[in-house]
Amino acid sequence: QVQLVQSGAEVKKPGASVKVSCKASGYTFTSYHMHWVRQAPGQGLEWMAIINPSGGSTSYAQKFQGRITMTRDTSTSTVYLDLSSLRSEDTAVYYCASSSGWYSYFDYWGQGTLVTVSS
Amino acid sequence: QSVLTQPPSASGTPGQRVAISCSGSSSNIGGNSVNWYQRLPGTAPKLLIYSNNQRPSGVPDRFSGSKSGTSASLAISGLQSEDEADYYCAAWDDSLNGWVFGGGTKLTVL
Numbered sequence: 001q002v003q004l005v006q007s008g009a010e011v012k013k014p015g016a017s018v019k020v021s022c023k024a025s026g027y028t029f030t031s032y033h034m035h036w037v038r039q040a041p042g043q044g045l046e047w048m049a050i051i052n053p054s055g056g057s058t059s060y061a062q063k064f065q066g067r068i069t070m071t072r073d074t075s076t077s078t079v080y081l082d083l084s085s086l087r088s089e090d091t092a093v094y095y096c097a098s099s100s101g102w103y104s105y106f107d108y109w110g111q112g113t114l115v116t117v118s119s
Numbered sequence: 120q121s122v123l124t125q126p127p128s129a130s131g132t133p134g135q136r137v138a139i140s141c142s143g144s145s146s147n148i149g150g151n152s153v154n155w156y157q158r159l160p161g162t163a164p165k166l167l168i169y170s171n172n173q174r175p176s177g178v179p180d181r182f183s184g185s186k187s188g189t190s191a192s193l194a195i196s197g198l199q200s201e202d203e204a205d206y207y208c209a210a211w212d213d214s215l216n217g218w219v220f221g222g223g224t225k226l227t228v229l
Contacts, residue, residue, distance in 0.1 A: 035218070037164075044121050045156070045164065045207050047218035061217045095163055103211050105154040105169040112163050 002026040004096050004110035011116045017084040020113045022096030029077035030054040032098045035106060036070060036081045040092040048094075050102065051079060059102075086117045122147065123208050125221035132229045136196040139224045141208035143189050147219055151211045153191040155184055158205045158223075167206070168193060195226075203228045 007021040022034065036048040049060045049070040058070050069082040079096060094113045097106035124142040131137040141153065155168040166175050168184035171191065183194045191210075195202055208221040 037218075037220075044222040045209070045220040047209075047220065050218075059216065062215065097164075103151070105152075105166055105209075106156070106164075107166050107169075107175070109163040109165065 002098070002108045004098065004108055006094075006096060006110040006113045009114040009116070011118065012086050014087055014117055014119055016086050016117075017082060018086060018115050020081045020083075020094050020096075020115065021078050022080075022110050023076065023078045024098070025077065029072075029074060032100060033102060033104075034070075034072070034079045035097045035099060036094060037097055037106070038092040038094045040089065043092075046092075049081065050099075052102070053079065083115075086115075088117050091115065091117045121222040122212060122215070122219035123210065123221035125206075125208060125224045127222065128225045128227065130227040130229055131195075131198045133198055133200065135198045136194060137198055137226065138195075139193045139206055139208075139226070141191045141193070141221050143191075143210060143219075145189060146214040147189075147210040147212040148186065148191055149189040150213060153184065153186050154209045155191075155193045156207045156209065158207065160204070164207065198228055200228045202226060 003025045005023045030053045035050045051058045051070045053072045067084045072079045096110040098108045152170045156164040157167045158164045171186040172184045181197045185192050205223045207223045212219045
């Protein structure tokens with residue numbers, strides 16, 4: 001069965017960077033796109049980025065342009081989220097989610113990774 | 120401030136029917152499909168409805184979705200205590216060139 005397993009919780013200081021991973025299993029890694037979606041405390045879901053694991057093409061939400069990078073490693077079926085210049089407002093649970101295409105619904109989700117930004 | 124607008128809360132008693140609205144614009148709901156996600160307390164979101172009104176396998180037919188113009192709606196009939204969760208609508212936005220979500224609706228089963 002499809003499984004998306006994310007890395008563990010992180011605590012970072014303002015201005016630092018964080019790298020979160022999401023390892024996929026149970027399907028052909030390059031056949032499904034992957035997204036990052038986050039949820040800050042008391043807030044709704046917020047889409048951040050998408051990657052096509054086949055060619056590596058990416059697209060980012062305008063809000064994060066310049067400080068976000070999404071990459072993939074096809075040898076380990078893993079996608080990564082790099083977020084830099086962290087501020088307190090980046091404290092959130094970060095989820096990876098898969099979709100069959102760029103414009104398709106998110107059918108499987110990772111368990112979430114809590115990133116806390118605090119001095 | 121979310122691009123899609125949902126009521127922050129909804130409630131109903133067991134067995135009742137509840138509807139949750141999701142309002143957008145021509146660049147998102149008006150021109151693209153709407154998907155709904157359910158987030159039970161302490162868990163990751165789960166796909167509930169896709170392409171406006173389609174249920175993934177395993178989702179009870181008590182859940183249904185509809186879309187008209189720039190608005191969409193999720194209906195839950197025969198409300199059960201396990202339906203208590205947060206519900207989110209989502210759609211692709213052609214102007215923002217990205218996915219947008221509603222702010223979420225917290226459903227309480229009284």
